[in-house]
Amino acid sequence: METLRDILDAAARGVFPPADGGVTVVPQASPRDAGVLSFTAHSVVFTDEDPRWVHDALGAVDCDPPAATMNPAFLAAFMARTGRRTETVDALLVGSPLPGGPPVALGGIGDAGHPRIRYARGRRDDVRAWTADGGVLVLGRGVGGRLEVSVEVDEGARHRGLGRLLVTAARHLAAEPLWAQVAPGNARSVRAFQAAGYRAVGAEALLLGS
Numbered sequence: 001m002e003t004l005r006d007i008l009d010a011a012a013r014g015v016f017p018p019a020d021g022g023v024t025v026v027p028q029a030s031p032r033d034a035g036v037l038s039f040t041a042h043s044v045v046f047t048d049e050d051p052r053w054v055h056d057a058l059g060a061v062d063c064d065p066p067a068a069t070m071n072p073a074f075l076a077a078f079m080a081r082t083g084r085r086t087e088t089v090d091a092l093l094v095g096s097p098l099p100g101g102p103p104v105a106l107g108g109i110g111d112a113g114h115p116r117i118r119y120a121r122g123r124r125d126d127v128r129a130w131t132a133d134g135g136v137l138v139l140g141r142g143v144g145g146r147l148e149v150s151v152e153v154d155e156g157a158r159h160r161g162l163g164r165l166l167v168t169a170a171r172h173l174a175a176e177p178l179w180a181q182v183a184p185g186n187a188r189s190v191r192a193f194q195a196a197g198y199r200a201v202g203a204e205a206l207l208l209g210s
Contacts, residue, residue: 002024003029003144004029004044004143005144005145008143008179011094011201012179012201016039016042017039019039019041019042020041020042022042023045023058024042024044025044025045025047025055026045028047029046029143033142033206034084035086035143035204035206036069036070037202037203038070040202041066042066043066043068043069043070045069045078046143047078049081060073060077061073069205070089070205082207084208084209086207087206088183088205089203089205090182090184090204090205091181092179092200092201092204093180093181093193093194093198094178094179094180094199095170095177095178095196095198096177096197097172097176097177098168098171099172102172103169103172104165104166106137107132108129109129109131116138117129117136119150120140123140123206123208125140125141125142126141127139130173132166134154134162135153135154135162135163136151137151137166137167137170138152143179143206147174147176148179149167149174149178149179151163163188164192164196167180167192167193168196171196171197180198181204
């Protein structure tokens with residue numbers, strides 16, 4: 001049976017589920033992570049709930065069927081069914097690893113209480129973090145065990161291209177495809193990732209445990 005990680009690995013290579021308007025339901029890769037991936041004209045729901053419930057709930061949504069998995073009515077039903085919550089629907093991007101050293105000086109971080117690191121440890125495993133002059137770079141394993149990146153740029157260091165340098169540096173630190181979830185309204189962050197060579201592959205709604 002195809003797993004969530006199989007689907008993610010294929011998408012990182014540019015191979016996507018068929019654009020047939022369908023929905024694939026696969027088991028969660030871990031108890032922590034459930035949710036929806038939306039690709040072009042095909043969605044993947046990863047959950048340990050009965051797939052029949054998923055399809056019945058989608059059929060009850062009054063909208064264009066290919067859009068049903070990201071419709072607020074379905075997401076609300078999904079959250080009620082699982083007792084989970086969500087924050088936003090993110091754009092999902094992926095970047096390939098790059099050779100050589102990072103384009104910005106990075107140092108180890110000793111402040112485990114930094115808000116960005118605490119946030120990452122609540123959602124990811126094997127979290128590693130680095131500091132730059134004016135920013136923080138974090139890598140960790142998230143949905144399906146994929147390698148994920150997040151960054152934070154200090155207010156006084158913004159508008160200087162540091163965000164782009166940090167997410168580029170992450171590609172130099174990675175030995176496998178590197179994933180990012182970015183709120184679509186955060187245009188500054190979206191542009192930074194795109195400028196660093198990350199490719200948009202779809203959208204994701206991650207359902208979080210309480």
